[in-house]
Every structure is written in structure tokens, then in C-alpha cells.
Amino acid sequence: MVQLVLQHALKEWSIAVDALTQGRTILLFRKGGIREVGQQFIVPHQRVWLYPTYEHQKPHLLKPQWAAKVMPVDSGRYPTQVTLLAWAEISHVWTVKTLDKIEALLPFHIWNEQFVTERFCWKPSQPLHILLLRVHCLAIPIQIDWQSVYGGCRSWLTFEAPLDETPSTPALDKQTWATTVQQIHEQIATLTSSELLQANEII
Numbered sequence: 001m002v003q004l005v006l007q008h009a010l011k012e013w014s015i016a017v018d019a020l021t022q023g024r025t026i027l028l029f030r031k032g033g034i035r036e037v038g039q040q041f042i043v044p045h046q047r048v049w050l051y052p053t054y055e056h057q058k059p060h061l062l063k064p065q066w067a068a069k070v071m072p073v074d075s076g077r078y079p080t081q082v083t084l085l086a087w088a089e090i091s092h093v094w095t096v097k098t099l100d101k102i103e104a105l106l107p108f109h110i111w112n113e114q115f116v117t118e119r120f121c122w123k124p125s126q127p128l129h130i131l132l133l134r135v136h137c138l139a140i141p142i143q144i145d146w147q148s149v150y151g152g153c154r155s156w157l158t159f160e161a162p163l164d165e166t167p168s169t170p171a172l173d174k175q176t177w178a179t180t181v182q183q184i185h186e187q188i189a190t191l192t193s194s195e196l197l198q199a200n201e202i203i
Helices: 014-021 102-108 113-121 174-188
Strands: 002-004 008-013 027-030 047-053 081-096 128-145 156-158 166-170 194-198
Touching: 008 014, 008 081, 014 047, 014 081, 014 128, 027 113, 081 174, 102 113, 102 174, 128 174
Parallel strands: 008 047
Antiparallel strands: 002 166, 008 156, 027 128, 047 081, 081 128, 081 194, 128 166
16 A cells, blocks of 8 residues: 655546546546636646636546436535545656547547547647646545635645545556556657657656
8 A cells, every 4th residue: 555645636527537546547638727827738747636627527538338327516616525536647648739630549539539529629729738747545534624625617726734645555456557658659659740748747
């Protein structure tokens, strides 16, 4: 078991966090939120909490088995508390500037073709980022109070103070994770325009 103290978090749809903690995916697509610093996506931290969001989950952009699990909430409605189930190490980041062959990654994530196309085409001057995560599930979930500074369309949060240490275990065993990484890497390597940001380049 691993024990770690972290102060930063990556925001992601709750359904995606569930898939990550269940070992059903290790992959995320990002272009950043409206309130990103500099109006573009960067990866400023390698190890982060996974912070689930509910407001903007869209079932029609998910594969059917995941769409059925989404509980829609009204816009502007926030929980009084948020449950952290896991932290993640961002092991690989690719920037992709063309849509060519990204459909080959469909077996590796929970979203459908429409999501991939829309995410890629939003902010067309900016590349799509593909993140691979090594997820660690908490033995005991952490409850934190929701604060207004956690809202809005942003990818990263900084908590007021690091959260207490808590034991955790990997969502996937080392061999399964490595095999999945290799499969994804082989697919991304066929893209006509991609760039890999090594983990040691992440702050």
C-alpha cells in the first residue's frame, strides 16, 4: 500500500473517475476549461487527487453502458461535500494535432465517437491532450467540503492544505497497467501528428 500527501487535484466527470478507479480505463482526453490559465491546457502536476464533477456530465457523449450510470444534475447545483476515491500519477501526456486514427483508441475509454470529435474540434487552434493515468484507490475515501473556488470550467484545483496521508492500492496490477499502456502507445504511434511529453518533464 502507498501513503501520500497531495494538495492538487484534477477535475473530471464523476463517471470517468468511477471508470478509472474500477480499472476500466487509464485514458483521458483534455483541452482544458474556459477558466484555464492562459486559456490553454497544461499539465502542471504529475501526482494529483481525482476530483469528481457532476454538473456537466452528458450521457449522449458516453458509450451506452456508461451513459446509463450517469445521474444528471441541474446546472449550478453543487454537493455540500465531495468524496475523493483515488489519486493518480500522470505517466504519459501526448499532444495530438490531427484527428487521424484517434478512433482506434475507442476500446480504451468510456466516451463515444461524438465526444472525441467534439473535444478535438473545440478550440481548433489548440492540440488535443491524451493523458495516461496510473490510478491508486483509497482504502478509506476522503470527504471534503465543497467550496466555490472549486467550481467553474477549470482542470486543476489547489486545496487550502495538503490532505492527510491515506493508504491506497493500484486500480490495476503492474502487469495489466503496463500491457494497456503498451497497447495505447502502439495506437498513438500511428498518428500522423503527435508529441509525447515524458513524465519527467511534468512539474
